[in-house]
Amino acid sequence: MKHVYLLWYTYVDETLDGGEDVMLIGVYSSRELAEAALARTSKLRGFSDQIEGFEISPYEVDTDSWKAGFTIV
Numbered sequence: 001m002k003h004v005y006l007l008w009y010t011y012v013d014e015t016l017d018g019g020e021d022v023m024l025i026g027v028y029s030s031r032e033l034a035e036a037a038l039a040r041t042s043k044l045r046g047f048s049d050q051i052e053g054f055e056i057s058p059y060e061v062d063t064d065s066w067k068a069g070f071t072i073v
Contacts, residue, residue: 003058005034007041011053031056 007025025041028034034056042051 007034008055
């Protein structure tokens with residue numbers, strides 16, 4: 001299996017619909033590259049105020065992630 005690593009940042013903002021904003025910072029070919037990106041990004045304005053908002057998640061490529069339909073309510 002081949003994985004990529006997604007670096008996400010989530011922060012709470014009550015003025016937004018749903019109360020939070022989720023940003024995809026980048027997609028990396030290894031966990032090490034994602035961790036290096038986290039280290040760089042966490043020093044930037046805004047991100048440095050709330051570093052607990054970062055998450056690295058592995059994602060399998062060449063696989064259907066949504067295997068069922070959906071219903072609109």
